[in-house]
Amino acid sequence: QVQLVESGGGLVQAGGSLRLSCAASGIIFSTNAMAWYRQAPGKQRWLVAAISAGGSTNYADSVRGRFTISRDNAKNTVSLQMNTLKPEDTAVYYCKVRLGGMDYWGKGTLVTVSS
Numbered sequence: 001q002v003q004l005v006e007s008g009g010g011l012v013q014a015g016g017s018l019r020l021s022c023a024a025s026g027i028i029f030s031t032n033a034m035a036w037y038r039q040a041p042g043k044q045r046w047l048v049a050a051i052s053a054g055g056s057t058n059y060a061d062s063v064r065g066r067f068t069i070s071r072d073n074a075k076n077t078v079s080l081q082m083n084t085l086k087p088e089d090t091a092v093y094y095c096k097v098r099l100g101g102m103d104y105w106g107k108g109t110l111v112t113v114s115s
Contacts, residue, residue, distance in 0.1 A: 002026040002104040004095045007108030012085055016113075020080040022095030022106060030073040032099065036080045036089035039108075045094065050082060063089075085113045 008020040020036070033052045039045035049069035051058045057069050068081040078095060092108040 002097065002099065004097065004104060004106035005111040006093065006095050006106045008113045008114060009093060011114065014085060014087055014113055014115050016085050017081070017083045018085065018111060019042075020082065020093055020109060021113070022078045024076045024078070024095075024097065027099060029071075029076040032097050034078040035096045036069060036078070037094045037096055038089075038111075039094070040088075040091040043091075048093070052079060054115060072106045082111070085111075087113045087115045089113050 003025045005023045006020060010018060010097055012018055031053050033050060035050035036048045037045050038048050047060060049057065049067055051057050051071050053070045059067060066082065066084045067103045069078065071078045073109060090111060090113050092110050095106040098105050
């Protein structure tokens with residue numbers, strides 16, 4: 001079955017960096033677009049960054065220039081490098097893949113940015 005496992009979250013001071021990873025299994029990873037979403041307490045989940053099977057990327061305006069999404073098809077992983085973190089980046093970050101019209105999510109990893 002499809003399994004997505006996020007890692008790399010933690011507590012960091014404003015201005016710092018973190019690198020999140022998502023390990024995927026149960027899918028043909030190289031042929032699927034992957035995405036990172038985040039959800040802050042009491043707010044909706046929304047798209048942070050996405051990468052196509054071919055490596056094209058797109059970002060939410062609020063993270064463009066600070067975050068970088070990348071993929072390693074040999075390791076079945078998608079990563080999110082987050083730099084110049086701000087307190088408003090605090091959220092649970094989720095990895096997502098869409099297969100056959102259905103969305104599959106990981107359990108998320110918590111990122112807390114202190115001011």
